[in-house]
Amino acid sequence: MKYFKFAIFLSIIVFVGATVDAIVPGKFFDRIFLIIFENTDYVKAIQEPYLQDLMNRSNGLLLSNYYAIMHPSLPNYIATVFGSTAGVTDDNAYNISGANIVDLLEAKRITWKAYMENYPGECFKGDFAPPGTVLYARKHNPFISMVDISSDPSRCAKIVPDTQLDVDINTNRVPQFAYYVPNENNDGHDTGVEFAMNWFQSWFEPKLQNPAFTTNTLFFITFDEDAYGGNNHIFTGLFGCPVQPPDNHLDNTSYNHYSFLSTVEENWNLGNLGRNDVDATAFIKYLQHS
Ligand SMILES: *[C@@H]1O[C@H](CO)[C@@H](O)[C@H](O)[C@H]1NC(C)=O
Ligand SMILES: *[C@@H]1O[C@H](CO)[C@@H](O)[C@H](O)[C@H]1NC(C)=O
Ligand SMILES: *[C@@H]1O[C@H](CO)[C@@H](O)[C@H](O)[C@H]1NC(C)=O
Secondary structure, eight states: OHHHHHHHHHHHHHHHHHHHTOOOOOSSOSEEEEEEEOSOOHHHHTTOHHHHHHHHSTTEEEETTEEOOSSSHHHHHHHHHHSSOTTOOSSSOOOBOSOOHHHHHHHTTOOEEEEETTOOOTTOOSSEESTTOOSEEGGGOGGGGBHHHHTOHHHHTTEEETTHHHHHHHTTOOOSEEEEEOOTTTTSTTTOHHHHHHHHHHHHHHHTTOHHHHTTEEEEEEESOOOSSSTTBOOOEEESTTBOOOTTOEEOOOEEHHHHHHHHHHHHTOOOOSSTTTTSOOSOTTBOOO
16 A cells, blocks of 8 residues: 555656647657848848848858738737737827637647746736836747736746746746747847847856757747838747758748747647748748757
């Protein structure tokens, strides 16, 4: 009896240990890490030396024909997780019902987190934080607008302050779907794209040395919308070991923010949300699982 109980105890430990960090392998990558910047026309962004440098590296690929959905910010962010703008046409606070990408991910036990710079945590639902600043902005956090996340404490706890990322890298627990939103200075919203790319370089380069951040990871670098200068044509680039680019490092297929969802869905066979994700072209042309 004693041994029997001990055996059960042990198997529970093994079971919990095995499931917490189980990786669900994807067709092209095992992790996708999105980082999103703000309000820059394509023609301006492609002049940034750091973006040119990244795209020209052996595993960089510029998606030269990628478009945002509309203006202003919030509908674009919503598009990336919901598959439509949900009728939103401004930056106000909304509670949106219906399935989103988190439902599809969780159904396949794929881990996820949304890292928000300067987010106070604890399922904060206010418009801005910390008090007296506009560093964290709800309009750049689509997850908190999703009712089936904001009303579920365990899901809401997966929206975390950016400081959690270093903890997750150090413990090798970066989730398989990671969505990173810099604050309104570092994303260029209040500062411009030169500032944002200087920040990005100093933030990204040291992390690229760490396999807990890079292993089988597709980095997806995008902007929410243009600066009203070019029909919402925005810079978007892919980076990381799953990318096997052609010599010119360009994929000029027509893509938009819904392509992000269709790529994630196709990678893990998630099905779809039945919205604009269904017909969006996935950016898998130059991806290959290593
Ligand atoms: C590669 O670098 C060159 C020169 O800096 C630049 O003109 C070109 O646009 C870059 N390629 C990509 C795909 O960004
Ligand atoms: C959204 O739901 C929250 C409760 O989580 C509520 O406090 C808020 O007023 C709602 N906002 C809108 C715009 O309906
Ligand atoms: C990409 O395709 C568009 C037409 O859809 C064309 O106007 C543009 O010049 C192409 N860009 C490159 C870099 O080939």
